Amino acid sequence: MTGDIALFVNPAAGRGRGAHAAQPAAQVLRDAGFSVRTVLGLDGDDALARAREAVSDGTGALVAVGGDGMISLALQAVAGTATPLGIIPAGTGNDFARTLGLPLRDPAAAARLTTGLLKGQGARAMDLGRVTSGTRTSWYGTVLASGFDSRVNDRGNRMRIPAGRFKYDLAILAELASFRPVPYRLALDDGRVLETDATLVAVGNGASYGGGMRICADARTDDGLLDVTVVGDCDRTTLIKVFPRVYKGTHLGHPKVTTHRVRSLTLDAPGITGYADGEPLGPLPLTVECVPDALRVLAPAASGSAPENPGAEPSASPR
Missing domain, CATH: 2.60.200.40 (Tumour Suppressor Smad4)
Incomplete structure (x- = not known):
């Protein structure tokens, strides 16, 4: 696996948590020996184009920092490819990360899990819905x-x-x-x-x-x-x-x-x-x-439906 990682960031996620989460995540990845390049976009279409370019260029993983909207963009870039998706939750809903059993309130911990999987057992396969x-x-x-x-x-x-x-x-x-x-x-x-x-x-x-x-x-x-x-x-x-x-x-x-x-x-x-x-x-x-x-994801092995996470922030909105 290439040592190049594309960090796909939404700075506005979680009312600014995305920008704060990207820094410790990038540091953990670099400390683990990976070369990290940040992928940002002027808007959603531009961000998706840049993420697809990173995948086409052969990045070792696309690591999305943000909430479910950012993960949705990342899925459009990596679904059906061999490029694994890593997730640093930084949104308000974080349902994709919750489903996968990822840490929701600790970007450094999520990044350590990602690096451990990249260096160890690697990504696992999961299903996706196609609309x-x-x-x-x-x-x-x-x-x-x-x-x-x-x-x-x-x-x-x-x-x-x-x-x-x-x-x-x-x-x-x-x-x-x-x-x-x-x-x-x-x-x-x-x-x-x-x-x-x-x-x-x-x-x-x-x-x-x-x-x-x-x-x-x-x-x-x-x-x-x-x-x-x-x-x-x-x-x-x-x-x-x-x-x-x-x-x-x-x-x-x-x-x-x-x-x-x-x-x-x-x-x-x-x-x-x-x-x-x-x-x-x-x-x-x-x-x-x-x-x-349809997806290779950097997450713990599946064990049924994800349990409730004590760090979750309940929301009345289906977002």
Whole structure:
């Protein structure tokens, strides 16, 4: 393996934590004998182009410093290649890192784990979700959200104040006041077509979104399957009661919740935008498939769904 490492940094992640996390991470990598070059972009498109260039140039690993949005960009550069992905969590949600059992509040510790794996057992393979929307294809690692949760993201993204997570708390309240279940059509890979009014449909390669909300609590990243959680036709009172249970995954036992396990599906609903890893994909319909072993990731060996991390910062936003 080449000793060159590309440190892919989002300085603005976690309201500035990305910039602070990059320095100790880079130092740990250099102290371990790696040559580190920092990859920054003027915007998302430029950052992705630079990350792809680093992968094309043969970097030994692309190590992303930031939150789930930054990991999402990194996935577009490394998915389907031999280049391993390392992760230094520095966002507010950090669900990808949580799924993989990585340290969430200690960039130096995350970097030490990364260097140990680079010098030892190396990267392990994991599945990714691949989404097709028209002619556009993109990859994700955690959860694809649609419905109530994606509308919260839509509303939160339009709000300029307040800043931070509280903006999404207000967006939830606003959506609760106005949201109605919408008619979904789900075409599953076994030939079944489900037409149902639903509050939300989530498609999980991993278990959680929104900083630890275990919407697809039984999902694994190494089974070649996607877990689909359908929250049915709920009134506001039921939704308020059910939604907090998502942090422990106990919502899956509620009679309004059904689950499916598939290799692929197409989901459609009017007026709904899909989000994956907290990033907008565009309006439904979307076709989603699980691609086994699509990513080489620098993380501990998989051992089922990741446990709750005591350092997690719960968030009401599905980002």
